[in-house]
Amino acid sequence: xxxxxxxxxxxxxxxxxxxxxxxxxxxxxxxxxxxxxxxxxxxxxxxxxxxxxxxxxxxxxxxxxxxxxxxxxxxxxxxxxxxxxxxxxxxxxxxxxxxxxxxxxxxxxxxxxxxxxxxxxxxxxxxxxxxxxxxxxxxxxxxxxxxx
Numbered sequence: 001x002x003x004x005x006x007x008x009x010x011x012x013x014x015x016x017x018x019x020x021x022x023x024x025x026x027x028x029x030x031x032x033x034x035x036x037x038x039x040x041x042x043x044x045x046x047x048x049x050x051x052x053x054x055x056x057x058x059x060x061x062x063x064x065x066x067x068x069x070x071x072x073x074x075x076x077x078x079x080x081x082x083x084x085x086x087x088x089x090x091x092x093x094x095x096x097x098x099x100x101x102x103x104x105x106x107x108x109x110x111x112x113x114x115x116x117x118x119x120x121x122x123x124x125x126x127x128x129x130x131x132x133x134x135x136x137x138x139x140x141x142x143x144x145x146x147x148x
Contacts, residue, residue, distance in 0.1 A: 038121055049089075
């Protein structure tokens with residue numbers, strides 16, 4: 001019997017070239033940091049799971065705790081043991097300083113990194129984050145339309 005061959009083009013062509021760095025905006029307790037967060041790369045620890053990526057590098061800060069406050073997908077909390085990036089299965093509140101937030105347009109890409117990968121970060125503005133989210137959403141809508 002004749003076999004039907006379907007070529008998978010993949011979805012890479014829908015998205016602009018992905019940056020090497022994960023883009024973040026400043027969090028409410030950003031000023032607790034006492035060293036340059038962006039001067040380092042951060043290995044993803046083996047203790048990471050669906051709720052958060054634990055980064056294996058300690059950072060100096062004025063405080064490592066706050067009164068419990070709300071957190072969102074992508075919140076980067078600072079603990080004594082190192083930063084934790086909260087993922088989609090996160091809790092709703094936390095008691096660690098929220099130093100940065102991964103932009104929504106980078107969250108799905110961030111979830112693809114395996115344990116042991118090294119992450120670098122880039123600080124952008126909220127305005128840039130919104131612009132990148134609109135581009136990302138447009139790409140997702142185009143994929144959906146092409147699948148129908």
